[in-house]
Amino acid sequence: MIETRNISKGFADKKVIKDISVIFERGKTNLIIGPSGSGKTVLMKCIVGLLDVDEGHILFDDRPFTEMSFNEKKVIRQEIGMMFQGGALFDSMNVEENVMFPLTLFTKKSLEEKRDRVNFCLKRVNLENVNKLYPAEISGGMKKRVAIARAIAMNPSYLFCDEPNSGLDPKTSILIDNLISEITQEYQMTTVINTHDMNSVIEIGDKIAFVYTGKLWWVGDKHQILDTDNAELNNFVYATELTRRLKK
Amino acid sequence: MKKVFSKPEKGPVFRQQLFTEMDNLGVDSLGIVAIISVFMGAVVAMQTGYNTTSAWIPEYTVGFTTRESIILEFSNTIICLILAGKVGSRIASEIGTMRVTEQIDALEVMGINSASFLILPKIVAAMLIFPVLVIISMFLGILGGWFAAAWMNVVTVSAYYDGITLDLIPFEIFYSIVKTIAFSLIITSVSGFYGFNAYGGALEVGRASTKAVVMSSILIILFNLVITQLML
Numbered sequence: 001m002i003e004t005r006n007i008s009k010g011f012a013d014k015k016v017i018k019d020i021s022v023i024f025e026r027g028k029t030n031l032i033i034g035p036s037g038s039g040k041t042v043l044m045k046c047i048v049g050l051l052d053v054d055e056g057h058i059l060f061d062d063r064p065f066t067e068m069s070f071n072e073k074k075v076i077r078q079e080i081g082m083m084f085q086g087g088a089l090f091d092s093m094n095v096e097e098n099v100m101f102p103l104t105l106f107t108k109k110s111l112e113e114k115r116d117r118v119n120f121c122l123k124r125v126n127l128e129n130v131n132k133l134y135p136a137e138i139s140g141g142m143k144k145r146v147a148i149a150r151a152i153a154m155n156p157s158y159l160f161c162d163e164p165n166s167g168l169d170p171k172t173s174i175l176i177d178n179l180i181s182e183i184t185q186e187y188q189m190t191t192v193i194n195t196h197d198m199n200s201v202i203e204i205g206d207k208i209a210f211v212y213t214g215k216l217w218w219v220g221d222k223h224q225i226l227d228t229d230n231a232e233l234n235n236f237v238y239a240t241e242l243t244r245r246l247k248k
Numbered sequence: 249m250k251k252v253f254s255k256p257e258k259g260p261v262f263r264q265q266l267f268t269e270m271d272n273l274g275v276d277s278l279g280i281v282a283i284i285s286v287f288m289g290a291v292v293a294m295q296t297g298y299n300t301t302s303a304w305i306p307e308y309t310v311g312f313t314t315r316e317s318i319i320l321e322f323s324n325t326i327i328c329l330i331l332a333g334k335v336g337s338r339i340a341s342e343i344g345t346m347r348v349t350e351q352i353d354a355l356e357v358m359g360i361n362s363a364s365f366l367i368l369p370k371i372v373a374a375m376l377i378f379p380v381l382v383i384i385s386m387f388l389g390i391l392g393g394w395f396a397a398a399w400m401n402v403v404t405v406s407a408y409y410d411g412i413t414l415d416l417i418p419f420e421i422f423y424s425i426v427k428t429i430a431f432s433l434i435i436t437s438v439s440g441f442y443g444f445n446a447y448g449g450a451l452e453v454g455r456a457s458t459k460a461v462v463m464s465s466i467l468i469i470l471f472n473l474v475i476t477q478l479m480l
Contacts, residue, residue, distance in 0.1 A: 048357050070361075077359030088350040102358055105257055160357075 001026050002047060002158060002190050007056030009046050016042045017214045019056070027188045028206035029181050031195055035236055039214040040194045041162060047192065048082060048160055049073055060158065078106055081151030081189075082160040087143035089135040089150070095122070096131035099150045106154065121149040125179060141172040145179070152183060159184065159191040165200060173197065177204045196236075198243060201225060210236065251363040252371070252440070265369035266376075273335050273370065273436075274377030278384070280334060281327055285318075285385040288326070289392025290400075292317050297402035310403045311411020314393035316420075323385040324424045325472050328431035331378065332464040336439040339370055340460035343443030344453035352444070367440035374432035382428045386421075423479050430475060431468050438464045 002024040009017045017039040024030035032040045045051040047058055049065065058065040060076050068076070089098050099118045103109055109117070122128065125145040135143060144164060151159055161180060165173035181204040184191040193200065201208060205222035210233050218230045225237060226247075238244050256262035296313040343366055346352050355362040390412055397408035439460040446456035 045353075050353055050356055074359040077357060080357055082354065082357045084350040084354060086349055088354040090351055090354075091345075091349075105261060105358070105360065 001061055002192065003059040003062075004043075004047065005057040005059070007043075007046060007053045007058060009042055009051060009053050015214060017046065017211070020211070020216045021056075022209045022216055022219060024190055024192050025207055026190045027185060029184050029191045029193060029204045030207045030209070031193050031201060031205045032209050032211055033195055033201055033205075033236070034211035035196060038211045040196075040211055043211060044160060044162055044192065044194050048080060049077065078102075078154060079157040080160065081154065081156035081158070083144065083147040083151045083162065083164055085163040085166055087135065087140075087147040089143060089146055091135055094132050094134050095127075095138070095146050098135070098146060099153050101150065102154045117153060118149075121153050122146075124152070124183070125149045126175075141168055141176070144168065144176055148176075148179065148183070152187070155187065157189060159189045161191070161193045163194055163196075165195070165197055170199065173199060174203060180204065198237060198240075201237075212236070249437070251361055252367045252437070254361055254364045256368060257360055257365060262369060265365075266373050269369045269373035270377045272338075273374050274381055277331060277334055277381060280330065281381050281385050282388055284327070284330060285323065285388035286392035286395070288322055289314060289318055289389030289394075290396035291392075292322070292389070293393030293396040293402050293408070294400060297396075307403045307407035308411035308414060310397065311393065311408035312414050313411070314408075315390055315412040315416075318389035318393075319386055319420050319424055323382045323389055324427045324431065325468065327382055327385050328378070328428060328435065328468055329465055331381075332431075332435045332468060333461050335374070336435050336460045336464045337457045339436060339439035340443040340446070340457040341453055343367070343440060344446035344456045347444060347446050348449055348453060363440075363444060367437070367444065370440060371433060371436040374436045375429050378432040379425045379428045382424060383421075386424070423475075426479065427472065427475050430471055434467045434471065435464045438467060 003022075005021050006019050007017065007021075008015060008019055020043060032043060034040050042051065046053045053066060056066070060079075063076060065073065065076055090101065093101065096115070096118050099121055100114050103114045103117060107114075118131070122130065125148050127142060127145050127149065130138060130142065130146075135146070138146070159180070164180060165176050168176065177200050180191060180193065183189070195201070202222055205225065208220055208222065208225055209216060210218040210230070212232050218228060218233045220228065225233070228234065238247055293310055293314045296310045300309050343352075346366070352362045352366070355365060393412070394405065394408055397403050398405050442456040442460040442463070446452045
């Protein structure tokens with residue numbers, strides 16, 4: 001479980017996220033949704049510690065992350081797997097080396113054991129025979145799956161995904177969504193996904209936090225979101241002609 | 249800088265990175281260093297020969313002047329200025345691209361000190377391999393002067409040989425190596441800094457790369473004066 005308590009973050013004199021308190025639950029896919037520029041990415045970067053919060057506290061299973069030193073945070077960070085929007089795979093390494101990277105740095109496993117783990121993770125994300133390919137040689141969808149494989153290589157307790165299906169076709173998006181959802185339940189991770197894709201919301205939104213203009217406006221699940229009377233959320237959910245027609 | 253010079257995450261990984269960087273920064277630069285050194289040595293010998301036509305100046309002066317120019321200035325300062333362009337832009341653009349494609353964020357999220365992980369192996373590798381390049385450059389520069397003497401009749405080969413072996417002071421080589429080590433620290437740390445702090449996109453990476461080369465070159469020239477004043 002991850003809890004944020006009244007966190008705020010600003011740049012120069014502009015506050016990007018304001019007083020956000022939310023709980024992301026274990027074994028569930030927790031979604032942060034909101035329009036572009038609403039502060040979703042800043043919120044996620046604050047939670048994983050890439051940005052320091054100006055105010056408030058972040059707790060990972062009741063461990064006060066914001067109050068920890070760099071070395072104390074290191075312990076929690078090794079329990080975090082993160083998939084970035086563009087994959088953030090290391091260009092100089094092939095797929096196998098990318099997935100193996102955290103294992104090489106943080107474990108004392110033999111090369112054989114690391115290879116087995118890499119192959120297991122790649123198989124888990126439905127990728128095979130790509131070990132020796134470089135990021136430049138694989139498709140966008142494959143990059144995202146390799147990024148998930150790298151994120152789960154260390155058996156993380158917390159999985160973060162920043163816009164996992166941006167730039168993907170609808171079919172591949174659903175594949176990625178389902179994969180994340182399955183992995184979350186299988187390993188009982190606390191998964192937090194940043195998205196503005198309504199398909200993801202309907203498919204895998206066990207818990208949804210709607211962020212708008214830097215504030216938390218609504219918290220619920222994929223069933224409640226369709227019947228909400230929150231005007232800002234409705235504007236976001238029913239922004240497209242297709243969703244408006246579906247509502248009718 | 250404090251973050252850069254902190255203890256590496258894992259010894260064997262650091263060693264592997266070190267060898268990779270020595271290959272990328274040093275071995276890959278060998279070709280350009282060799283070509284420039286041979287031709288510059290030949291040109292220095294020819295120009296010295298052109299300017300010392302008086303019968304009062306002994307013929308070995310050409311060899312002596314070529315050796316001194318190459319050891320004291322050319323092989324360390326000029327080669328390091330060239331390396332600032334080649335290696336500095338490579339480091340800044342490599343790290344800058346990692347920054348804008350969130351690869352550095354990925355390292356940070358894993359709990360890795362990204363500044364140390366990315367920049368320290370480059371600094372150590374350059375400080376180890378650049379002096380080797382400079383020693384090779386000295387040898388090839390003097391050899392280039394020899395070619396000029398032999399094929400372009402600047403002076404006789406024996407006079408050139410007499411010049412390059414005359415009163416060789418080992419301290420001059422030490423001085424040259426000290427300068428090279430200082431310049432390699434400047435090139436890698438300045439380029440690493442600009443790359444690491446590049447934010448935005450391709451344009452910013454290009455800018456960081458240019459700034460890294462310009463700033464490294466200025467600092468090399470400045471420290472050349474300071475170290476020379478202190479040591480000679």
